[in-house]
Amino acid sequence: MRIFFAAAPAYGLMLPIVPLIWAARAAGHEVLLATAGEMAEVGAEAGLPVVDVHPDRERWAALMGLIGRPDAVPAGSPPEIVAASRQRPPFAMFCAVMTEPTIAAARAFEPDLIAYTGDHLTGTLTASVLGLPALEIGNRVGWSSRDAGWRARGNPFGGEDVAGPLRARLGIPDDPPRLVARIDPRAPSMGGLAADQPDDVDQVPWWPMQYVPYNGGTVLPAWALEPQPRPMIGVTLGTVVPSVSGTSSLGVVVEALADLDVDVVLAAGKADLSGLGQLPENVRSVGYLPLSAFLPRCAVLVHHGGSGTTAAPLFYGVPQLVLPAFADNPLSAQRVVDRGVGLSHDPATIDPPTVRGLVDRLLHEPVFRGAAEDVRAEIAAMPTPASITQRLFA
Secondary structure: OEEEEEOOOOHHHHHHHHHHHHHHHHOOOEEEEEEOOHHHHHHHHOOOOEEEOOOOHHHHHHHHOOOOOHHHOOOOOOHHHHHHHOOOOOHHHHHHHHHHHHHHHHHHHOOOEEEEEOOOHHHHHHHHHHOOEEEEEOOOOOOOOOOHHHHHOOOOOOOHHHHHHHHHHHOOOOOOOEEEEEEEOOOHHHOOOOOOEEOOOOOOEEEEOOOOOOOOOOOOOHHHHOOOOOOEEEEEOOOOHHHHHOOHHHHHHHHHHOOOOOEEEEEOOOOOOHHHOOOOOOEEEOOOOOHHHOHHHOOEEEEOOOHHHHHHHHHHOOOEEEOOOOOOHHHHHHHHHHHOOEEEOOHHHOOHHHHHHHHHHHHHOHHHHHHHHHHHHHHHOOOOHHHHHHHHOO
């Protein structure tokens, strides 16, 4: 079989489906991932065949710069670009920019199945115009398109104001794609499924699937394999938050943890840490290091609430402190608190004593570790990506 995967160009949106693509390839299927920007390179580094549907990085950056700025759209731009510029989240622009070249890439690949993430309207449109069966893949732990609250909002990932002009210009049918199934990767106690369930709107089956974290490969540093004499605390704000909101909350966390008998792994990616001054002796700054390199040895993870960053400690049974930034971060944080696998606090009002108190609770109150281990066991019992691949073509 030939499977065409489509995903939006962001770490938290594309990386969650890498294990499923691996599983399909390992089962002998031919696969192709369609994405853009930095994610094209990241996908290739993951060992996947990738098509960059918008390789002109300079023009891509210019188009992304139009988000929320309809007054800056050049005269004569396609109507979908004009519509997308009126929306602040980037999803509408992803759809406006990526749909036509994604359809072209899919036609050239001649797939038997179109698989796409639920937040990527381009995948839906591609499956509709090609008239092929499709698989919708959930890629988040904070929410799913199964949730009543999500449905009440309508489609937040582009909507008909962007899809309409694309349908008219590219000859895309109004009919939705013929879905084989939708996948929910959440643990049952965190909003997911214990077993298959038909959708209450269109009767398309929902399949549970184990979330397998993928954050990239790396050569493990020696310290990551050494015995830890005291608790290790992981700290990260992901790849987007530092560039949008700065590193002030990182400074608060680092100051707080300096006074605890712990070792801190600060995974701040490419963020400029000069404003933090000299780091405390118990803080090891590692730049970008995949969570899987050190998270299994952590006692607690402090993070921003990104979907993938929230899901990874669930997989490893690690309690977490969430300082939710924006987008769906608060939804992830609420799931964590409601399930008892961690704690949350508004980063705008955080201070060192508060962080110390919250981390101390996570370290010494066994209820959090117990709940995290329970969710870990739930995830381990869910169908794996490999079993989903087998089921698709049984």
